[in-house]
Amino acid sequence: MTDLYKYTLCGVTAILLWSCLIGLTRTVAEQFGPIGGAALIYSTASLFLMLVMGVPKLGRFSWRYLLVGSLLFVSYEICLALALGMANDRLQALEMAVINYLWPALTVLLAVVVSKSQTHWLVYPGIAVALFGVVWAVTGDGDLTIAQLTSNIATNPTTYSMAFIGAFIWAIYCNVTKRLANGQNAIVLFFILTAITLWIQYFISDEQGMSFTLPSTLNLILTGMVMGGGYALWNFAILKGNMVLLASLSYFTPVLSTLISSYILSVNLTSTFWQGVAMVTCGSLICWWYTRERS
Numbered sequence: 001m002t003d004l005y006k007y008t009l010c011g012v013t014a015i016l017l018w019s020c021l022i023g024l025t026r027t028v029a030e031q032f033g034p035i036g037g038a039a040l041i042y043s044t045a046s047l048f049l050m051l052v053m054g055v056p057k058l059g060r061f062s063w064r065y066l067l068v069g070s071l072l073f074v075s076y077e078i079c080l081a082l083a084l085g086m087a088n089d090r091l092q093a094l095e096m097a098v099i100n101y102l103w104p105a106l107t108v109l110l111a112v113v114v115s116k117s118q119t120h121w122l123v124y125p126g127i128a129v130a131l132f133g134v135v136w137a138v139t140g141d142g143d144l145t146i147a148q149l150t151s152n153i154a155t156n157p158t159t160y161s162m163a164f165i166g167a168f169i170w171a172i173y174c175n176v177t178k179r180l181a182n183g184q185n186a187i188v189l190f191f192i193l194t195a196i197t198l199w200i201q202y203f204i205s206d207e208q209g210m211s212f213t214l215p216s217t218l219n220l221i222l223t224g225m226v227m228g229g230g231y232a233l234w235n236f237a238i239l240k241g242n243m244v245l246l247a248s249l250s251y252f253t254p255v256l257s258t259l260i261s262s263y264i265l266s267v268n269l270t271s272t273f274w275q276g277v278a279m280v281t282c283g284s285l286i287c288w289w290y291t292r293e294r295s
Contacts, residue, residue, distance in 0.1 A: 011237030023264030034085030044224025079166030106171035130283025137276025
């Protein structure tokens with residue numbers, strides 16, 4: 001097997017692992033609590049990443065990249081993890097995931113706004129399709145009205161806000177860190193900082209103590225390894241993998257993630273929900289297609 005195939009396979013595996021994370025993160029939150037569970041996941045993932053990629057050396061990175069990158073990364077990961085963990089039920093957790101997958105379209109939107117350069121006009125309908133897909137999924141089988149949408153959001157405004165804000169934060173992260181990183185990757189350090197921040201949040205919260213059992217501990221270890229393994233494999237994939245293929249496949253993550261997570265969480269999704277997921281995916285693909293770098 002050539003290096004191209006091996007590194008590309010690493011990327012495909014990373015996408016598959018990431019597609020499992022929504023469901024696994026929710027199950028850990030149910031077992032250990034939203035904040036405590038998230039802190040445990042990121043601690044486990046940090047240990048796994050340090051074993052695979054080594055302990056991060058601060059001297060390799062610019063302080064500007066570390067400051068801005070860590071602030072955005074930690075904020076995003078906490079928003080997503082707590083949105084999943086604090087959702088009223090498993091179906092709502094999957095709604096949080098759909099909102100999160102707005103980030104590819106939002107990344108393109110922010111890139112166009114910041115660069116002030118001309119882009120293909122179909123990018124804007126693509127963004128609109130992705131946004132409409134979220135609305136379509138969140139309203140469920142109810143009427144597609146503002147009243148229905150606000151009624152659903154009102155059941156747990158905190159989690160909906162965190163999911164939406166998180167998508168924007170990750171879009172900013174994707175645009176900003178590419179310019180500041182200078183080819184470096186501080187993902188291990190960012191994971192450690194996320195874990196530390198979550199532990200601080202846990203100890204100042206009124207969340208009850210955690211109870212460890214063999215099944216819950218094994219689930220935690222699995223989730224941490226899946227999360228850390230996904231990032232580690234992707235880090236290898238971007239070195240010599242077929243990034244055009246991997247970028248294309250990554251835009252189907254919403255569909256794959258919803259499929260796998262609904263199985264993990266034993267949630268039967270309506271056709272309306274799947275239609276919303278498909279629209280988010282199609283909208284993101286349109287944005288990517290008309291803004292991709294052409295050789």
